[in-house]
Amino acid sequence: MSDQIKFIVEKLNKEPFKKNYNLITFDSLEPMQLLQVLNDVLAEIDPKQVVDIREEMPDQTAKRMLSLLGILKYKPPGNATDMSTFRQGLVIGSKPVIHPVLHWLLQRTNELKKRAYLARFLIKLEVPAEFLQDETVADTNKQISLGYHGRSGKGVRSGIRRDQYEELMEGFKTLHKECEQLKTSGFSTAEIRRDISAMEEEKDQLIKRVERLKKRVETVQNHQRMLKIARQLRVEKEREEFLAQQKQEQKNQLFHAVQRLQRVQNQLKSMRHAAADAKPESLMKRLEEEIKFNSYMVSEKFPKELDNKKKEMHFLQKVVSEPAMGHSDLLELEAKINEVNTQINQLIEKKMMRNEPIEGKLSLYRQQASIISRKKEAKAEELQEAKEKLSNLEREVSMKATQTREFDGTEVLKGDEFKRYVSKLRSKSTVFKKKHQIIAEFKAEFGLLQRTEELLKQRHENIQHQLQTVEDKKGISGYSYTQEELERVSALKSEVDEVKGRTLDGMSEMVKKLNSLVAEKKSALAPIIKELRQLRQKCQELTQECEEKKTQYDSCAAGLESNRSKLEQEVRGLREECLQEESRYHYTNCMIKNLEVQLRRATDEMKAYVSSDQQEKRKAIREQYTKNIAEQENLGKKLREKQKTVRESHGPNMKQAKMWRDFEQLMECKKQCFLKQQSQTSIGQRNLLRTFLSCFEETFI
Known part of the structure; x- marks a missing residue:
């Protein structure tokens, strides 16, 4: 999110906005200021959006911005797909809604300018059917007028039909495309002139160089023969390059053919492997299982998941659409929840009073059915996960195979192919061992040759030293060195002459090529320049016609828009009245049904109470309550008697418990004393103490 805000601030600080924001000031903008910034960006894209938001109603602002964003094909990101929340956020100037819009607009401003410009002329005016009931609206929809031309005091109406209107729109599309192509294709005349002048200067320079080189070459002997040999050498080199290129292309074709053959062989193997187990019975069973699984997923699982998602979405929409709740609202909701819980408890008690045995039997079957359905859903989910894992593993296997192919140029071998490869x-290993042995022999021979070379070099140095001493004695020192230098210089001279011949031939051919290119460019550009002049004239005429028709179109659209807004307001008011009346009607129906249910209960109670049949009297609510009251009174009497017995035996029981606690303390003290004196007392005293304790316990028990 911080990167998004940084990008927005950076773009707003540049041309043409120049807002001078930083991250803190932009983040601390109020909702109205943020909406004004969004409106400024939209005005840069479409100049019709230049409006001060403070002078405009919020509904009109939201409607205007939403219509332009719809024309620009903006899609709310992520959780903003709910258009009601998106509209609400746009009206109140919410940052999570406006920041993504600004980021999207500032990323592609030039593209959106072009789209907004084209939308003014390419969006059709679709009039709703409910507005076409008016005669004037129907006439204007059938024939879009472009104005009136007066002649001799009489108004003659000139209009175009809708088919002509659509034809003009199509013509505008084609002309706009041609204009864009002319802007992007080819070079401008200034660039072409600059290129031609630069090429002419290079041509003059090359001519001068060629003349200078010709003068130098003419002094060399056999220059014609050397030039001829240089030409033949160049032709052979070009032929060599061409043959090398052909060889490389053929190698690539062979490599692709081998790869294609390997792929086809793998497909053939997989098909044979699949056909080996492909019996009609197994195929039918497999297809039946797949059909059952897919039908279960489509008919049971997916609809349930879809219903759950819809319920969650509906609940979340309700929560979002409701205003912020206070403490009083929470108290009211708690009271309603308590009332509903009491009603549920009453219904449960009634159901328990009925004690219908059929429902008990059905509950077992329902539980079993729910358990089976849950198991079925779990198995379906496991099967779906297993299929996904299988597809992922197959994808990984294919990726690994492609990686091995790219790394080694071969595929993973299986079965007989692997044995052949081994x-x-x-x-190859046997051949490698033989070659390795030959290489070892060559290395040994190479060592011998190196040693002989060293010995020969030493001998050569000795001979050179002796030769120098002989030359010094004879008075011709340096004779051998000068002879070698002369031979080397002559070899260098021959190489330089060859290079000069090659450069002269290359320059002459380059000059010819440049001359031919200049002539071709001039001949190719001449008809294009002529067409460009004609197209410019056409473009000027069409732009004038387009501006005239645009003004007429805007005036007609404004009139239709005003009529449409008035009719929309009337329809909105009538719909609100209709909704209010419907809500009253449903409320009264619900009240009537509640009263009818209460009246039915009262009549049933009266009939049961008045009737002479004892079974019906028992079903009455009064009888049931009296029976429950009698049972509760009997239970209360029993509890009182129990309380009386507990009170009478409370005192002695407490004394007995106190005696047991005192006895427990006494025995604990005896135990502690016995443990302290155990190390000091003798074995006889211990026996006496044990007998004493056993006697004491027996007497107490």
């Missing part, structure tokens, strides 16, 4: 490796 046998090839063994034969």
Whole structure:
């Protein structure tokens, strides 16, 4: 999110906005100021949006911005797909809604300018059917008028039909495309002139160089023969390059053919492997299982998941659409929840009073059915996960195979191919051992040759030293060195002459090529320049016509828009009245049904109470309550008697408990004393103490 805000601030600080914001000031903008910034960006894209938001109603602002964003094909990101929340956020100037819009607009401003410009002329005026009931609206929809032209005091109406209107829109599209192509295709005349002048200067320079080189070459002997040999050498080199290129292309074709053959062989193997187990019975069973699974997923699981998602979405929409709740609202909701809980408890008690045995039997079957359905859903989910894992593993296997192919140029071998590959490796290993032995022999021979070379160099140095001493004695020192230098210089001279010949031929051919290119460019550009002049004239005429028709179109659209807004307001008011009346009607129906239910209960109670049949009297609510009251009174009497017995035996029981606690303390003290004196007392005293304790316990028990 911080990167998004940084990008927005950076773009707003540049041309043409120049807002001078930083991250803190932009983040601390109020909702109205943020909406004004959004409106400024939209006004840069479409100049019709230049409006001060403080002078405009919020509904009109939201409607205007939403219509332009719809034309620009903006899609709310992520959780903003709910258009009601998006509209609400746009009206109140919410940052989570406006920041993504600004980021999207500032990323592609030039593209959106072009789209907004084209939308003014390419969006059709679709009039709703409910507005076409008016005669004037229907006439204007059938024939879009472009104005009136007066002649001799009489108004003659000139209009175009809708088919002509659509034809003009199509013509505008084609002309706009041609204009864009002319802007992007080819070079401008100034660039072409600059290129031609630069090429002419290079041509003059090359001519001068060629003349200078010709003068130098003419002094060399056999220059014609050397030039001829240089030309033949160049032709052979070009032929060599062409043959090398052909060889490389053929190698690539062979490599692709081998890869294609390997792929086809793998497909053939997989098809044979699949056909080996492909019996009609197994195929039918497999297809039946897949059909059952897919039908279960489509008919049971997916609809349930879809219903749950819809319920969650509906609940969340309700929560979002409701205003912020206070403490009083929470108290009211708690009271309603308590009332509903009491009603539920009453219904449960009634159901328990009925004690219908059929429902008990059905509950067992329902539980079993729910358990089976849950198991079925769990198995379906496990099967779906297993299928996904299988597809992922197959994808990984294909990726690994492609990686091995790219790394090694071969595929993973299986079965017989792997055995053949191992046998090839063994034969190659034997060949490798032989070659390795030959290389070792060559290395040994190379060592001998190196040693002989060193000995020969030493002998050569000795001979050179002796030769120098002989030359010094004879008075011709340096004779051998000068002879070698002369030979080397002559070799260098021959190489330089060859290079000069090659450069002269290359320059002459380059000059010819440049001359031919200049002539071709001039001949190719001449008809294009002529067409460009004609197209410019056409473009000027069409732009004038387009501006005239645009003004007429805007005036007609404004009139239709005003009529449409008035009719929309009337329809909105009538719909609100209709909704209010419907809500009253449903409320009264609900009240009537509640009263009817209460009246039915009262009549049933009266009939049961008045009737002479004892079974019906027992079903009455009064009888049931009296029966429950009698049972509760009997239970209260029993509890009182129990309380009386507990009170009478409370005193002695407490004394007995106190005696047991005192006895427990006494025995604990005896135990502690016995443990302290155990190390000091003798074995006889211990026996006496044990007998004493046993006697004491027996007497107490």
